[in-house]
Amino acid sequence: MKNIFPLIIVAISFLFGACTQQEEKVVNLYTHRHYDVDKMIFxxxxxETGIKVNVVSASADxxxxxxxxxxxxxxxxxxxxVDAGKIERAKQDGLLQSANSDVLNQQILAPYRDSENYWFGISSRARIIAVSKSYENPESLTYGDLASDAWQGKVLMRSSDNIYNQSLVAAIIGNVGEDSAMKWVAAVHGNLARDPKGNDRDQVRAIAAGEGExxxxxSYYIGKMANSDQENDRNAIEKVNFVFPSDANLNTHVNISAAGLLKHAPNKENAVKLLEFITRADNQELIYTENQEYPVNTLKPAEQFFTPVGEFExxxxxxxxxxxHQNKAVSFFEKAGWM
Ligand SMILES: [Fe+2]
Structure with missing residues (x-):
């Protein structure tokens, strides 16, 4: 009889624990994304599920x-x-666990998810060339052209601490090697019309204002500007052509926003449910219509929010x-003096 009391306590706390775990209908999300469409989806x-999404926002690093x-x-x-390289880094650092879900594998194209299921793309975006409409042959433009003498004093770029250009240079390294990539970074830096500043949209606004060409x-920022309630932005879009660059060296660089299940996730089932939900066709459609990002269930969306030039390869x-290749890319920016 003496020994039953502690057992009862253990049993009660076990039941209580099981209950609270079941009743805790939450998923805790750490995210680098900064878009209203995410809030809508959550x-x-x-x-639909009764599961609340708690969000902590900061940069991936x-x-x-x-x-x-x-x-x-x-x-x-x-x-x-907001970048495949960063989520891969989290995997390499041992922070993630694999999530085995047939639903995810069906809903997300293979190139947009990790082959070992440690991370999954939830949206994609193309990093494309924007050029003044005064330039006559936009369809033939390639990433390599940004480094050519013809564009001396005409190139606009954001600062090198931004992940989008770091990954573009990482893609250049992966395709043509380190030497060519370093030369590209130095030459593009040499062609700058002004010191790097502003975000993606600011570069397009600067072309429209004649500060560079x-x-x-x-790609989704073009859609956002075209749909903007700011007349200035809608007008700026009219003065610029958008090009899907492609040649033997490098086709259009596409990156993803990606999600990974954390190794010590306390709400693992809910987390996988959320991932399945975000990548479900209707919510991918929402990411496209509301945020102009491309879905991860098709490689080439037929409809565009802008009229692009060139073939989307x-x-x-x-x-x-x-x-x-990202660390190398960052070191190239530093070497070139591209701040
Ligand atoms: Fe962004």
Missing amino acids: EKFQK ELITKIKQEGELSPADLLIT ITVVN IDDLPLSELGA
Whole structure:
């Protein structure tokens, strides 16, 4: 009789523990994404499943540091980055676990997910060339052209700390090697019309304002500017051509926003449910209509939010390779003095 009491306590706490775990209908998300469409999708998810999405927003590097500091006690279930290289880094650092879900494998094209199921693309975007309409042969433009003497003093670029250009250079390294990539970075830097500043949209605005003639921009920002309530932005789009660059060296660089299930995720099932939900066809459609990002269930969306020039041939370098070349890319920017 003496020994039953502690047993009852153990049984009660076990039941209580099981209950609270079941009742905790949450998923804790650490995300680098900064778009309204995500909020819409999370609210829709809560309505459908009763699971609340708690969001912590910061850059991927900050979130990765936080996850490492929190260790086994981290409350985070999912990490979302805006770049394949960063999520691959999280995998290499041992922060993720594989998520085996037939639904995910069906909903996401193979090039847009990790072959070992450590991370999954949730949207894609092309990094394309924007050029002043005064330039006459936009359809033949390639990434290599940005480095040619013909564009001296005409190239606009954002600062090198931004992941979008780091991954573009990583893709160049992966396709044509380090020497050619370093030359490209130095020559593009030498062609700059002004010191690097602003975001993707600011470069397009600067072309429209005549401060330079050519830049690179993520495709969804063009859609956002075309649909903007700011007349200036809608007018700027009218003065610029958008080119899907492709040649024997490099086809159009496409990157993804990607999500990975964290190794110590306390709400693993809910996290996988959220991933399945985000990549479900209706929500991929929402990401396209609301945020002009491309879905991950098709390589080439037929409809565009802008009228592009050139054939959309996607660079087939495996996305996991971007992470392997990013440090090199950053060192090239530093060497070239591209701040
Ligand atoms: Fe962005």
